Amino acid sequence: MTPxxxxxxxxxxxxGAACAYELARAGARxxxxxxxxxxxxxxxxxxxxxxxxxxxxxxxxxxxxSVGLWHSLAKELxxxxxxxxxxxxxxxxxxxxxxxxxxxxSVYRQxxxxxxxxxxxxxxxxxxxxxxGLAGGLLVNGDAMVYAPVATRFLLEQSKAKxxxxxxxxxxxxxxxxxxxxxxxxxxxxxxxxxVRPRKGYLAITDRYPGFARHPLVELGYLQSAHGDSNExxxxxxxxxxxxxxxxxxSRQYADSTASLLEPMLARAFAYMPGLRACSVxxxxxxxxxxxxxxxxxxxxxxxxxxLATGHEGLGVTTSLGTAKILTAEILGYAPPIPAWPYxxxxxxx
Amino acid sequence: xxxxxxxxxxxxxxxAAARAAGRRSASVALIDDNVTAxxxxxxxxxxxxxxTGVRFFPQTRVFDLRPGFMLLTESHxxxxxxxxxxxxxxxELLLPFPGWTVPGVFGxxxxxxxxxxxxxxxxxxxMVAGSGPLLVAVAAALRTAGARVVGITEQVPLGRIVPFLxxxxxxxxxxxxxxxxxxxxxxxxxxxxxxxxxxMVTLSGGRTVAVDYLxxxxxxxxxxxxxxxxxxxxxxxxxxxxxxxxxSVAGVYCAGExxxxxxxxxxxxxxxxxxxxxxxxxxNPSRGAFVRDLAAAFHLDPRLFDLAEPSTVVCRCxxxxxxxxxxxxxxxxxxxxxxxxxxxxxxxxxxxxTNCLLGWSAxxxxxxxxxxxxxxxxxxxxxx
Amino acid sequence: MFKLRCDGVEIVxxxxxxxxxxxxxxxxxxxxxxxxxxxxxxxxxxxxxxxCRVTIDGVGHRLACQTMCRAGMEIMTT
Ligand SMILES: Cc1cc2nc3c(=O)[nH]c(=O)nc-3n(C[C@H](O)[C@H](O)[C@H](O)COP(=O)(O)OP(=O)(O)OC[C@H]3O[C@@H](n4cnc5c(N)ncnc54)[C@H](O)[C@@H]3O)c2cc1C
Ligand SMILES: Cc1cc2nc3c(=O)[nH]c(=O)nc-3n(C[C@H](O)[C@H](O)[C@H](O)COP(=O)(O)OP(=O)(O)OC[C@H]3O[C@@H](n4cnc5c(N)ncnc54)[C@H](O)[C@@H]3O)c2cc1C
Ligand code: FES
Numbered sequence: 001m002t003p004x005x006x007x008x009x010x011x012x013x014x015x016g017a018a019c020a021y022e023l024a025r026a027g028a029r030x031x032x033x034x035x036x037x038x039x040x041x042x043x044x045x046x047x048x049x050x051x052x053x054x055x056x057x058x059x060x061x062x063x064x065x066s067v068g069l070w071h072s073l074a075k076e077l078x079x080x081x082x083x084x085x086x087x088x089x090x091x092x093x094x095x096x097x098x099x100x101x102x103x104x105x106s107v108y109r110q111x112x113x114x115x116x117x118x119x120x121x122x123x124x125x126x127x128x129x130x131x132x133g134l135a136g137g138l139l140v141n142g143d144a145m146v147y148a149p150v151a152t153r154f155l156l157e158q159s160k161a162k163x164x165x166x167x168x169x170x171x172x173x174x175x176x177x178x179x180x181x182x183x184x185x186x187x188x189x190x191x192x193x194x195x196v197r198p199r200k201g202y203l204a205i206t207d208r209y210p211g212f213a214r215h216p217l218v219e220l221g222y223l224q225s226a227h228g229d230s231n232e233x234x235x236x237x238x239x240x241x242x243x244x245x246x247x248x249x250x251s252r253q254y255a256d257s258t259a260s261l262l263e264p265m266l267a268r269a270f271a272y273m274p275g276l277r278a279c280s281v282x283x284x285x286x287x288x289x290x291x292x293x294x295x296x297x298x299x300x301x302x303x304x305x306x307x308l309a310t311g312h313e314g315l316g317v318t319t320s321l322g323t324a325k326i327l328t329a330e331i332l333g334y335a336p337p338i339p340a341w342p343y344x345x346x347x348x349x350x
Numbered sequence: 351x352x353x354x355x356x357x358x359x360x361x362x363x364x365x366a367a368a369r370a371a372g373r374r375s376a377s378v379a380l381i382d383d384n385v386t387a388x389x390x391x392x393x394x395x396x397x398x399x400x401x402t403g404v405r406f407f408p409q410t411r412v413f414d415l416r417p418g419f420m421l422l423t424e425s426h427x428x429x430x431x432x433x434x435x436x437x438x439x440x441x442e443l444l445l446p447f448p449g450w451t452v453p454g455v456f457g458x459x460x461x462x463x464x465x466x467x468x469x470x471x472x473x474x475x476x477m478v479a480g481s482g483p484l485l486v487a488v489a490a491a492l493r494t495a496g497a498r499v500v501g502i503t504e505q506v507p508l509g510r511i512v513p514f515l516x517x518x519x520x521x522x523x524x525x526x527x528x529x530x531x532x533x534x535x536x537x538x539x540x541x542x543x544x545x546x547x548x549x550m551v552t553l554s555g556g557r558t559v560a561v562d563y564l565x566x567x568x569x570x571x572x573x574x575x576x577x578x579x580x581x582x583x584x585x586x587x588x589x590x591x592x593x594x595x596x597x598s599v600a601g602v603y604c605a606g607e608x609x610x611x612x613x614x615x616x617x618x619x620x621x622x623x624x625x626x627x628x629x630x631x632x633x634n635p636s637r638g639a640f641v642r643d644l645a646a647a648f649h650l651d652p653r654l655f656d657l658a659e660p661s662t663v664v665c666r667c668x669x670x671x672x673x674x675x676x677x678x679x680x681x682x683x684x685x686x687x688x689x690x691x692x693x694x695x696x697x698x699x700x701x702x703x704t705n706c707l708l709g710w711s712a713x714x715x716x717x718x719x720x721x722x723x724x725x726x727x728x729x730x731x732x733x734x
Numbered sequence: 735m736f737k738l739r740c741d742g743v744e745i746v747x748x749x750x751x752x753x754x755x756x757x758x759x760x761x762x763x764x765x766x767x768x769x770x771x772x773x774x775x776x777x778x779x780x781x782x783x784x785x786c787r788v789t790i791d792g793v794g795h796r797l798a799c800q801t802m803c804r805a806g807m808e809i810m811t812t
Contacts, residue, residue, distance in 0.1 A: 037683050044686055080687070149686040207694050207721060207787075207795045208769075243769070248724070266728035277725035280795045282694045283716050284727065383781060385750075385802060390780070411781075411800075441782045453763035453775030463779030464799065468751030470759050666777075666785060669770040694784040694795070699777075720781070721795070 005031040007331060008176035009161070010168045010190070012038035014320040015309050016182035017152040020159035022324035026332055030159055031176070035167035039152030042184050042316065045287020047203065047239050047247050048151075049216050050144040050318045051088055054107045055223050058296055058342030063315065064111060065338050066322035067142060073321065074144075076158075081150040082242045088143040089118070089126055089215040090222075091236070091272060092135045097220040101138040104220075114141040129212055129275045138220075145216060145239065148317045171306050178331050180307045185288040187310040191302065195348040196311050199291040202251045202262045206279040210244035219272065225250070226314055227295050231257045234265040236272040246279060250314070252289075289313045292348070299326050299343040307331060308345050353379040353405070355628050356421055356431030358412055358576060360400070361389015362614050363606025363621035364437035369401040370625025371435070378404045379429060381421065383411040389439055390459060391487075391614055394466035413718040413726065415579050419601065424722060427729075433601050433628040436577050436589070437621060440570035440607035443702050446664055446672070447657035449546030450566070458567035462488045465495050472496035477551050477559055479503040479543050479566040482648050483521075483613065488565060490531040499535045500559055505568070505651050507540035514647035518640065544657055554653075569648055571702045572608040578715040593635065594627035595620055603628050610641035655707045664707070665700040667693020672707070681710040694721050736805035747803045754779070754786045754798035757809070765798060766812045788812065 007023050009016045012034035020030045032038075050070050054060045074083045092098040101117060108115040118126060118137040126139065156163060171179050171190050181190055185198040216239040225235035230252075237250040248269050251261035262284055270277050292298060292311040297319060302308045309327050312319055326343065329336045354375040357364045360382035368380045380387070380400060385408055388398040400406040407426055414422035419434045442457040449455065456464065458480050465471055476497045478489040481504060489499045504511070515522060538553065543566060545552040551559045574582075577589045583598035584590060588610050595603045605620035612620075623633045658664065660673030670690040678684035681691065681704060690704070691697030691712065701712035718727065737744055740757055747756040754776045757765065764773040765786050776786040779799050786798040789810040798809075 037680075037686065039686060040682065153687060204724065204727065206724065209794065263728050266724055270725070270728065277723060277728075278793060279724050280694070280721040281718060281724045281727055282696060282721045283692075284718070285716055383800065441778060441780065444777065444783075451768075451772060451774060453765070453773055456776065457778050460777055460779035464752070464755050464758065464776060467755045467779075467799070468748060468759070469755035663768075663772075666768065666774070666783065669768050669772065694787075695782060698782050721784070 004175040004177070005029045006177045007031075007180060008033065008174045008178070009180045009182055010171065010174070011041075011182035011184060012152065012156060012163060013041045013043040013182065013184050014039065014148050014152045014155075014317050015184065015312060015323055016180070017155035017159070018320035018324035019180055019182060019309055019327055020161045021155040022328040023331065024159035024161060026328050028332065030161040032156065032161045032163045033166050033168055034163065035165065038156055038163060039149035042287050042289060043148045043152055045201075045203070045285060046148060046314075046317055047249060048146045048148040048317050049088070049239055050146060051216070051315070052108070052113060052140060052143060053223065053315065054104060055227050060107070060111065061338050062297075062319050062322050062343070064113065066319045067144065069321035069325070070144060070146065070318075071142070077146070077151060078154055080147065081154060082145070082147040084145045084242050086143070086145055087215050088140045089123070089217050090138040090140065091123070091130065091217055091219050092137050093219065094135050098135040100220050101136065104138055108140060115139060116141070127214060127217060129273050130217070131272055131274050139215070143216070146317065176305075178305050178307055180309055180327065181302070182309040184310055184312070184316070185290040187290060187308070191308070191350065193350050195293055195350075196298070197254055197291045198288040199313065200251075200253050200286050200288055201249065201314070202260075202265055202284065202286050204248040204262070204266065204281045204284045206246045206248070206281050208244035209246060209279055212275065212279070213238055213240040213246060213273070216240070217272070222250070225252055232259060232261060234261055234268045236268050238269055238273060238276070246276070248276065254291075290316070297323060297343050298345045298348075299323050300330050300340065300345050302345050302350065351379070351426070351429045353377045353429065353431045355379070355433045355435060355625075356381065356419065356429055357435040357437060358421065359389065359437035359439055359606070360384070360387035360406065360408075361437060361439050361606060361617060362391060363439070363617035363624075364389065364435070365398070365400070366618045366621025367435045367437055367605055367625035367628070368404045370622045370631070371629045372401045372403045372625075374629035374631055376403065379407060379431065380404050381407045381410050381412060381423065381429070383409060385409055390463070393463055411720055412576065413720050413722045415576055415719070417580065419580075422726070424726060434603065435624045435628055436602065436604045436608060437606045437624070438573040438576050438608055440572050440611060441698065442567035443569045443571050443706075444566070444699060445568050445654055445657065445706065446662050446703060447544055447546070448659055448662055451663050451666055452546055454549070454562065455546055455564045455566060458485055458488045458565040460567065461563060461565035462491050465492065470496075471563070473498060474562040475500050475560065476563045476565055477501050477503070477543070477561045479551075479564060480568045481505045481650060482567070482569045484567065484570070486525070486528045486532065489535060490528045492565070493531060493535070499532065500561060501536040501538060502532070503538045503541040503543065503553060505540070505542045505654060506648055510647050511539065514643060517643060542651075542654060568650060568654065570607060570611045572611065574608050575715045575719055577602070577604055577608060579717065579719060594633050595624035596627060612641040612644060616640060650706070658707065664703055665690040665693065667695050675704065675708065681712050684710070736803075738803055738805065738807035738809065740809040741811055751803045752799055753788065753790065753801045753803055753807070753809060756803050757788075757798060762811065764811060
């Protein structure tokens with residue numbers, strides 16, 4: 001009989017894979033179970049934008065730390081992971097949003113993050129296909145992009161963990177020193193009562209239009225869509241892929257909303273980039289974010305030997321690497337690399 | 351626009367369905383993306399009559415279908431219908447061999463379609479290759495258009511074609527008529543192209559033939575995507591229908607190639623049944639064996655699946671070679687890791703190939719059915 | 735008969751000709767460059783394979799086999 005592993009990770013999305021990678025590097029014997037394809041869940045549905053967000057201090061700390069980790073990992077990633085240090089352009093529609101951009105700039109600068117305010121002219125130099133009449137924007141230089149399914153596969157391979165395809169029905173039945181539940185939006189199926197709700201998002205992808213957009217573009221109102229709790233919201237969020245394709249997002253809705261948000265989402269995108277109207281869309285799909293009440297992930301011990309790494313909402317690709325560091329420290333009893341209490345599971349009742 | 355019956359596809363099956371439905375219902379729409387009615391076989395034929403009383407929408411591509419039923423089109427917005435008949439036909443099975451991506455290599459029906467849309471082939475040296483009754487029809491059409499058909503290669507050995515024709519004597523006059531138009535054209539059976547290079551086709555067995563065009567198709571793949579989008583059940587890769595051509599989704603009927611590759615006569619019979627059933631008329635029983643016999647007679651030689659080399663491109667949209675796909679176990683995994691099937695054809699060409707070469711089956715269909723301008727997807731037609 | 739242009743070169747075509755047929759007839763075989771730079775041209779002739787994509791009157795990714803020629807069209811291979 002093979003000895004049971006030190007850590008059994010349930011879920012081979014980017015979060016589970018990053019945890020496997022980090023735990024293995026720290027010397028733990030790790031195994032992974034997934035009911036489907038590694039990287040085939042939300043990880044395959046998302047955009048892979050590695051982005052620092054500053055809605056609150058805890059979010060800023062985790063995203064900043066994680067984007068830094070991605071830059072360190074970049075050299076090792078295979079070419080197919082398409083890591084691209086493209087930055088992000090936050091688009092300000094009017095003077096009010098421009099003031100928001102200015103405030104954002106000072107937060108980023110205070111935190112040692114490179115960013116530049118773009119006036120109207122600089123905005124159109126950077127992104128000529130934006131509609132006329134916008135006020136300006138903010139270029140955040142350190143943000144990047146990755147093709148998450150390949151990155152997931154890479155992290156798993158590096159961990160050398162055995163990956164088994166099986167559906168887990170009970171975490172307690174798994175034989176291991178520690179069990180990590182990293183099943184994303186499906187976590188409540190294994191942890192009844194967990195305050196994680198699936199939040200659906202539509203995406204559309206176009207044929208190749210090299211140079212049409214040069215940076216991931218996000219409207220400054222995005223944070224309101226992501227962090228507000230409104231049942232249905234859309235925001236302008238367009239990302240060029242290294243292939244020249246354009247990913248068009250984003251939308252958010254909880255299970256009790258059944259409307260299609262594809263149409264309003266596209267309409268929002270056209271309002272910022274009219275030229276998108278004529279771009280040929282080859283596929284549309286939806287994915288589910290794991291949304292917690294405060295939109296921060298749950299990382300750490302749930303009870304005895306059961307740990308959680310879920311609730312990453314629209315940022316799980318970005319924050320996977322930071323999550324893995326925090327969780328590894330907790331499981332192996334080290335001090336966390338950044339203060340970990342904002343992400344602790346016990347901030348909610350289960 | 352609202353109709354009792356909407357028919358998607360104006361090939362023989364769709365036309366027959368329109369005729370049958372038109373006998374009973376005043377409000378029938380027939381929709382096709384081509385300039386004229388007729389589908390593949392009657393493409394470009396002069397005066398294919400659309401049954402009177404039926405509203406024909408040519409050059410109208412349907413890119414989405416919704417329950418209830420709603421058809422979203424590029425040129426006419428949304429159309430509504432209480433019943434839907436899917437007569438979406440088939441495309442060709444194209445198999446990779448070294449050189450198959452070089453311009454000048456076409457599908458067999460593909461080159462025929464191009465000729466029907468105005469490509470002059472007078473004096474061009476063309477080889478017609480692959481498998482199935484379509485090859486002879488294509489060769490005859492090309493010759494009529496003035497091409498020098500330098501040979502037909504059929505992968506099936508002669509010993510399997512003869513008994514098939516003997517069992518269906520009704521098809522013989524047609525076969526002889528086509529053959530008569532092809533006097534002097536070599537017909538190599540049990541043979542296939544293994545390479546195309548600088549205008550030279552190498553055949554299995556070693557013979558080389560100089561050509562301007564190679565027209566090569568290995569049979570037909572049913573267009574089931576529209577049915578899949580509506581949730582119709584498939585059976586062995588074809589749309590499952592009952593004896594009235596009704597699919598697993600009530601009110602959705604399917605006729606012609608998507609329910610089984612059977613050519614013209616089967617398409618006409620299916621269409622008649624579907625049109626009658628969708629309008630509450632009595633339905634003739636089907637005479638089913640031909641589809642099975644055709645598939646058995648033109649069963650593909652497994653050696654055809656070994657022609658591609660590791661460097662041969664399988665997914666032409668994304669240039670993914672066979673060797674890149676080999677390490678993976680299933681379609682979705684390969685797709686996520688290599689981009690195979692992620693391009694604009696959405697696996698319509700490489701999906702059937704990986705099915706033959708690697709035993710994979712492609713995953714579910716997503717909207718839009720065909721690439722469309724983003725603008726069309728944003729019009730929320732459900733809420734006026 | 736009427737005229738259109740492909741990559742700046744004038745082509746004379748008959749009514750009812752598809753763009754794919756017109757280009758092939760005029761000796762154009764490379765319609766597009768694949769993502770790794772290979773030459774590609776029409777394959778299926780029926781709007782499925784997407785190999786015949788060209789730019790027509792400034793709009794990219796148009797299917798040459800599904801588009802009918804019109805007088806004065808400006809076609810660019812890619
Ligand atoms: C539309 C959209 C856009 C996004 N854009 C971005 C972005 O730009 N940047 C960013 O950082 N993030 C983005 N995200 C979020 C990001 O994709 C997710 O946060 C991240 O992929 C979550 O990874 P995960 O490993 O937690 O979950 P998943 O990838 O869903 O992995 C969970 C795994 O668990 C498995 N599993 C579930 N239940 C069981 C069980 N009972 N037994 C065994 N296995 C099980 C599943 O099969 C799955 O593989 C986006 C998300 C969406 C939906
Ligand atoms: C390229 C090709 C050439 C062929 N040539 C011959 C031949 O010469 N002789 C012969 O006997 N058999 C030929 N066949 C076989 C042919 O499939 C059958 O003989 C017969 O035409 C099948 O009739 P059908 O009505 O089922 O399909 P089809 O004739 O294929 O008709 C289906 C129609 O639906 C349309 N359609 C599909 N999807 C959509 C959509 N989303 N929106 C709008 N319109 C849509 C198609 O454009 C097509 O016009 C050919 C097949 C192919 C694929
Ligand atoms: S030739 Fe295949 S889509 Fe035009």
